Amino acid sequence: MMNNVDTxxxxxxxxxxxxxFKYFLYFLSGLSIIxxxxxxxxxxxxxxxxxxxxxxxxxxxxxxxxxxxILNAIVGTLMLVTIASVMAIPVGISTGIYLNEHRKNxxxxxxxxxxxxxxxxxxxxxxxxxxxxxxxxxxxxxxLSGGIALGIMMLPTIIKSTxxxxxxxxxxxxxxxxxxxxxxxxxxxxxxxxxxLSGIVTGILxxxxxxxxxxxxxxxxxxxxxxxxxxxxxxxxxxxxLIFNYATSxxxxxxxxxxxxxxxxxxxxxxxNIFTRxxxxxxxxxx
Amino acid sequence: xxxxxxSDNGSIADMQTENIKKRSNSFDAVASSHKNNMxxxxxxxxxxxxxxxxxxxILAGILVSLFVExxxxxxxxxFGFLINNVWDPxxxxxxxxxxxxxxxxxxxxxxxISIPFSLAVSIVLAEYLKEGxxxxxxxxxxxxxxxxxxxxxxxxxxxxxxxxVRKIELSLNLPPYGVSILAASIIxxxxxxxYSASIAREVxxxxxxxxxxxxxxxxxxxxxxxxTIILKYSMSGILAGIVLSLGRAIxxxxxxxxxxxxxxxxxxxxxxxxxNPGNTMASVIANEFTEATGNIYLSSLVEIxxxxxxxxxxxxxxxxxxxxxxxxx
Numbered sequence: 205m206m207n208n209v210d211t212x213x214x215x216x217x218x219x220x221x222x223x224x225f226k227y228f229l230y231f232l233s234g235l236s237i238i239x240x241x242x243x244x245x246x247x248x249x250x251x252x253x254x255x256x257x258x259x260x261x262x263x264x265x266x267x268x269x270x271x272x273x274i275l276n277a278i279v280g281t282l283m284l285v286t287i288a289s290v291m292a293i294p295v296g297i298s299t300g301i302y303l304n305e306h307r308k309n310x311x312x313x314x315x316x317x318x319x320x321x322x323x324x325x326x327x328x329x330x331x332x333x334x335x336x337x338x339x340x341x342x343x344x345x346x347x348l349s350g351g352i353a354l355g356i357m358m359l360p361t362i363i364k365s366t367x368x369x370x371x372x373x374x375x376x377x378x379x380x381x382x383x384x385x386x387x388x389x390x391x392x393x394x395x396x397x398x399x400x401l402s403g404i405v406t407g408i409l410x411x412x413x414x415x416x417x418x419x420x421x422x423x424x425x426x427x428x429x430x431x432x433x434x435x436x437x438x439x440x441x442x443x444x445x446l447i448f449n450y451a452t453s454x455x456x457x458x459x460x461x462x463x464x465x466x467x468x469x470x471x472x473x474x475x476x477n478i479f480t481r482x483x484x485x486x487x488x489x490x491x
Numbered sequence: 492x493x494x495x496x497x498s499d500n501g502s503i504a505d506m507q508t509e510n511i512k513k514r515s516n517s518f519d520a521v522a523s524s525h526k527n528n529m530x531x532x533x534x535x536x537x538x539x540x541x542x543x544x545x546x547x548x549i550l551a552g553i554l555v556s557l558f559v560e561x562x563x564x565x566x567x568x569x570f571g572f573l574i575n576n577v578w579d580p581x582x583x584x585x586x587x588x589x590x591x592x593x594x595x596x597x598x599x600x601x602x603x604i605s606i607p608f609s610l611a612v613s614i615v616l617a618e619y620l621k622e623g624x625x626x627x628x629x630x631x632x633x634x635x636x637x638x639x640x641x642x643x644x645x646x647x648x649x650x651x652x653x654x655x656v657r658k659i660e661l662s663l664n665l666p667p668y669g670v671s672i673l674a675a676s677i678i679x680x681x682x683x684x685x686y687s688a689s690i691a692r693e694v695x696x697x698x699x700x701x702x703x704x705x706x707x708x709x710x711x712x713x714x715x716x717x718x719t720i721i722l723k724y725s726m727s728g729i730l731a732g733i734v735l736s737l738g739r740a741i742x743x744x745x746x747x748x749x750x751x752x753x754x755x756x757x758x759x760x761x762x763x764x765x766x767n768p769g770n771t772m773a774s775v776i777a778n779e780f781t782e783a784t785g786n787i788y789l790s791s792l793v794e795i796x797x798x799x800x801x802x803x804x805x806x807x808x809x810x811x812x813x814x815x816x817x818x819x820x
Contacts, residue, residue, distance in 0.1 A: 222712040226619065232611030236688075237632040239681045243639060243647050298542035305539070315543045318550040324807035325553065325800060326742025328773045332780070332796045336556045356549060363546065387528040389535035417640025420744035420773070424781050444642045444745075451646040452749060466643050477638050 247466050254464030264430060264446075270457050274465050276432045280347070280440040281416065284426060287351025287436065288415055292358040293408060300366025300404075301392060323360035330356050331421035339425060347433070347440035350426025354418060358411040365407020369400040402487035406480050413476040417469060419444035443469045557797045564790035572794065578755040578775075580783070585791040587798065589757045593672060593769040597747060598740040600676035600765070601683060602733060609684045609736075610729070613691035614717060637685035645749030648678040653750065656766075665766050670752035672769045678746045687736040694728030694817065695721060731813035738806035741772070742799060748774040772799045 258273055265272030299315060306312045330353050338349035373396055381391040397404070419442075422428075427439040428449060443465050450462035564572070568585050575586020612633060620626040653669035656677075660667045698721050706716040722729070752768020755775070770778070772795050783789045 218712050218715070222714040225714040225717075229611045229615050229619065232608050233615045233629060236608040236612055236684050237629065237636070240632050240636045240639070242651065243643065246647055246651065247643070295542045295545055298539050299546050302539040302543040311540075311543065315546050318547045320811070321550055321804060321807070322546070322553075324738060324803050326744065326773060326803055328742065328744040328776050329557070329796045329800050330553075332560075332776065332793055333553045333556055335780075336560050336793075337552070356553075359546065359549070387532055389532045390528070392535075413638060417638075417642065419640070419642040420777060423777055427781075444640055447646060448642045448745060448749070451642070451649060462646060466646060469640060470643060473638050473640065474635060477635065 244470070247463060247470060250460070250463035251465075251467030254460050255467055259464055260468075263432060264461065265457075267455050267457065272457075272461060274443070274446060274461065274468070276429060276441040277443045277446040277465060278468070279432060279434070280426065280429065280442040281444075283347050283434070283436065283440055284351050284354055284422070284442055285412055285416060287348065288354035288358050289408070289412065291352065291355035292362055292411065296359050296362025296407075296411075297366050297397075297404060299363045300370065301397075303363070303367045304370035305392075319360045319363045322356065323364075326420075327357060327418055328420040328423075331423055331425055334421060334425045342437070345425060345427035345439040347426055347436045347438065350422045350440065350442070351436070353421035353425050354415040357418065357421065358415050361411040361414060362404075362407050365410065366400075366404050369403025369407070370396060372403070373399050402483065406484050409476055409480045409483070413473050413480070416476070417444055417473055419448050553800075557793060557800060561790055561794035561797050563786055564794040567787050568791060568794070572791070576757050580779075580785070580788045583785070583787055585787070587772070587795055589755050590770050590772045590775050590795060592757065592764075593751070594741055594771040594773070596672050596764065596769070597676045597679055597751070597771055598737055600673070601679035601740050602737060604676065604680035605684045605687060605736070606733065608680075609686075609688035609732075610691060612684070612688040613695055614721075616688075616692055617695035618713070618717060618721065633685040633688055636681070637689075639682075641682070641743060641745040642749075644678050644682055645746035648674060648746060648750045652677050660766050663762070663766070665763065668752060668766070668768055670750055670768055671766050672751060673765050675747045675751040675769075675771070678750055679740050679743055682743065682746060683736045683740050686739055687732045690732030690735060690814070691725075691729050694725045694732065694814075697728070697818065698724045725817075727813050728817040731810045731817065734806055734813065735810035738803045738810060741806070742803050744773040744777050747771055748777045753778050772796075 258271070260273060260278065261275055262271075262273035263275055299319070303312050303315060334349045334353035334356070338352060339345055342349075377399065378391055378396060381395045382388065386395070422442055422445050426442055426445065428445045429439045429441045433440050447462045447465050447469065450458040450465070453459075564585065567583075568575075572585060572587050573591070574588065575584070576588035577584050577586050578589055579585075612629065616626050616629060620629075649670075652674050656671055656674045657667045657669035659673075660669070660671075702720055702724070703716060706720045711719070751770060751774050753770050753774060754768035755770055758764050758767045776792050776796055776799075780789070780792050783792055
């Protein structure tokens, strides 16, 4: 009798532990998304009042004058992303194709390794390198150097996604094309690449989302610029840099602009993320 | 086929000669296009090869230029760079210990804070809630958390985390800095949760179903199965996730720079080590690089960059090794 009660108690205790553990896990997971909610709410609360049409079309104003916009930063971010894409996309896609076509090659092992190491380099170190390569010989900060820094950061993402997507395409598709007498390079350009286009585009979008918010590599390359600039050899502003400079300033007007800029930047990045997800879902590469 | 139809009204002999002509023409065309193709193919392959080599050259270039630029500092500072705890550009004394310690402390604290959360998220997603809208939200939320730019984390932290840290400091009778190693660690912890959770999320489902079922059939509860089977089996994979997150935390710059307070002075006792402002390797570069005057000063900062590169490289290699081994097992 005694024994029975004991096991009963023991059983109940184990069940209780089980339940407590479960709800504890739920609690912790719930807690871990609270920062996201807080960040979004905070940005919307403080940023929404700053954002209007004028915010996008006018230049920042000096301290003390309220209002002013972030046109220079938006133009700068677009320039930097364009420079980075122009450099990273061709190299990334070609390298991805090379890796897929020569899987057991010694060289492709080293290329893969390099891409992996590039991915792990802290962004600030890439900033130093772009400074050494471009800013030092040119003698001044420039949009070009910032674009190159961002391009290096974007490269591994594109290589990886291109390679991974190409891997999913069945061998029979390639063989069918080759059997029809289509030359090898045309098989790749006209059969394999179109078939894996959605995956590659996704990779590019993820790469852009990754670099659009980067600040550290721009600190001593693009540097920031209070004026509107379209020249790639001159310093240029960017949204994250502007947020950094204004957020660490002591002026309330500037904080407000920084919140507005944060809202714009985070909307851009989240839209890109959500778009990417919908895009992959709709045009998933599958055979 | 179309050719046959169009030359319908000619005689059969005409048709034949015409066809032969056409065919030989098309043979010529095939031959010449074949030649063209060979040429195009060669250039195509060459382009692929060159682009691949460019990737290797970029990495090699990064390594070489970091090293070359830090040679003056390596010569000037010698080995003392790693032991000296005074960083004073005015008197040209460069010791990296305050930054090494700051980096170590922030990353370690961030890991300790984030591990329970990232583990909970990955266990819930892998074992408890597999379908439905709650896991979908949880997944998207952690993905979005990973997408928030570092500078926005820093900005938000300045207005939300530093006041909280300041209150804690006041209640402990410490100087209320607010910006401190602790504040930087908290923001860093929030930033690496999605990263380590995503690795654990990939590793936990790799636990074989039969040993899980064996545990259940012995009467174990879910909690016991998770504790004794799942966590034990996937321990090395989770560890790899932690190592990789550490690699990420060490290189994180902007949010840390904004919240750490940027002080190069090493406090004496442990409590003020956490609650005082500090500096990490990444944040000192971000802060002082554009203002650095003098060759040795700049070169010393590049040397810190080189060090940062090496440390994150090693952590990355270790993490990836463990994961590869785990997946193969």
